[in-house]
Amino acid sequence: MQTIRTSLFEMTVPDIFENPGVVLESIRATYNKGDEWVTIGVSPIENFSGLYDTELEKQLSYALVEEYWEPYREGIRSLAFASVALETTDPDDYSDRGNTRFGGLPDLPCGITYPVFTTYDNRVMGYQFIAQINCEELASYQNYLPRQGLLYFFITDQEDFNAKVIYAQETDVLISAAELEIEDDFIYDDHGVFAPYRVKVGKYVSVPHFYNDDSLYKGKAASLSALEEEYEQTENLRRQLEEHTLSVKPVHSMNSYVFKQHDSPQIEAANQLRGNANDFTVLLKVSSDRLPGFCFWDAGEIYFVIHKSDLAKADFSNVYCGLESS
Template identity: 30%
Template sequence: MLSESNKNRLEQMVREHQFEHALGYLQESVRQGIRWSKKEMEDYSESGVSRIGGDSDLPSSVEWPLDSEGTPMTFLAQLRLSELAAQDESSLLPKEGMLYFFVGVDEPAYNIEHKVLYLRDEELKEAYRRMTPEETSQEENFKGYKLKARSSIEPPNYGYVDYELLEDEEHDYEQYEELCFELTEADSDDLAVMFGYPATQHGDCEYEAALQMLTGATYNYSVQDAMKQITAHLKGDVHKAEQEVRDTLLLLALDSDQDVGFCWWDAGELQFFIRKDDLLSGDFSHTYCSLYSS
């Protein structure tokens, strides 16, 4: 749900771009997100800050996550949640602590081995720079950058937008992209987003993630089949099944980035999903990771 300031900004931008015919649709469909952009390269002079790539800050009591072959997973990012207090207008995240993201081998592009760790501030007192193991699941060595967060308005992308409600004789998708660019305040240093729309061609990422997290089944690219399995798992409760899909959230999307060294297949996006109930309870042990590449 958008904050009041972002609601006003959305309406202003829509009117400036003459998309008033789609204002109601956009008010219902935009998401309150958080964007992360690169700052300077990490010099590790300060521990416990938000960082992407490089080395992590972990206490010695936390074992480095391993993949199914026993190889250390690759560290991707650590996000200091107190830095998000003013940006998380949806109030979904814990107010303190740190989130860590690790990934295994990114093949195939679905149900990718990964680990999301959540440590509270009390546990972070013992954190120190943990050098990345020489061999990890990803062959690349990612460079570390400090991060800066900002609140964002996330409109539906090409995989999710309703073209019939958006386009008319005077407006096309190219004009909509210009509106989206201004709404998100997109920047070349942006490389991660939380709670927005995942990059995809088919708008079905939440069905894939919900199906696996709830039932353990693999998505066969049929929304109908996924809903049947989710509904059966929930003892035939269709409304609860639909709500589960709606409450499957994009916890983090990591874009490919030449500076850091991220390149997800053909310059794609790595995506982490979580159930809203788990997020609100601070449980990050049951998430889903997939990859989109054009």
């Protein structure tokens, strides 16, 4: 075990850096909130699983009450995630600074400039802004994000999808997106700047799509492979669980499953960044959305994936981004 302490977190974790094959079973993460240290999580299983949220656990139990689910009930419960639903609503005129937003431009703290990179032909171009997440606004819906601050999500373009995620803890003084002199031709991706939209938030239970999910069918979930042939039943289950978000559709989401034709986002991230797939989580899934103008290839989805130990210590410097499209 080792203890990592920064100005933001104190964390005790297994020696995963010496042995990247270790599966994280326990993390003690303590959050520095002004003049006091507050423990915000003891186990990533508790933080990420839908079973440890009383409200979500009741919703899942109700959805699985029919006799049909009896052979699969324990397996589905073992795989259920406590997810955050994010739905774009109204155009954002930038009148509020630091609100959760998809598209447009970010509200940046003083000292943080809009991120750029050097292209293959030596041009300095801007990343494409996808979203900013106000962690305090989402604090009551989950236990895995920092309790305050802003998360900013960018990609290079819609060919490479190289991710840049920035976390700003101090957000008392923000430069409004309206004040940024960023034009479409400064953004490397051909689409330029997306339309800015406000967001409403909810929480729900996310379960697998049961399509080429062989890597999940182990232990308590071994029997779930039979559900690969039960499309109507599994889609009805997913729909029923998503309807519990109190009218918030999970157009975009955090800590959720992603429909994949091949390897899961966690497996892709583990292959790219090294480690065990079980130790990664989908930090943010962004779907094609007509409101801000997101269209990732053929109406696909992109996903930002992070190692749970990095998330626990608020280190967003090593995030993988991938794409799923038909």
